Amino acid sequence: MHRFAPAVYVLTGIIIGGLAVACTAGANQPNMQAALSSLQAAKAELIQARPNKGGHRERAINFVNAAISETENGIAYAGN
Template identity: 40%
Template sequence: MTLSKTRAAIMAGVLLASGAASGVALAYQGHMFQARNALYAARSQLLAARHNKGGHRVAALRAVDAAIAQVNIGIRVGR
């Protein structure tokens, strides 16, 4: 298993565990959790990309990380 696949597997496990631990939150924040899952998938793909694409890959990673942070804040506020 490559490093990026390992990271993706770890992230998926963390997401599943956090979803199980917040069962009630899942009921009314499903879209937030789905958005976060999609952002983690996008992050994994960006990490797997070979070249930096003129700095845009790194910029995209920063933007995705910032979006994940905002979604996490929204989930906490929504509890």
């Protein structure tokens, strides 16, 4: 198995998830969509960073995951 395989799977999931949210929430959320895209890019960069930096990298990924979830929830709320 290639060492980049897990990152490719994660990045693919992020892209698919982002597209699903964008399609269901409508295009009238450009700022939230831009924020979501930036958060997903930041998560991909954090995943690529090695080593764990004394636990800070892992905590940063958790914070970004929480921010992604909140952003998606905000988009969904506005779409109701």
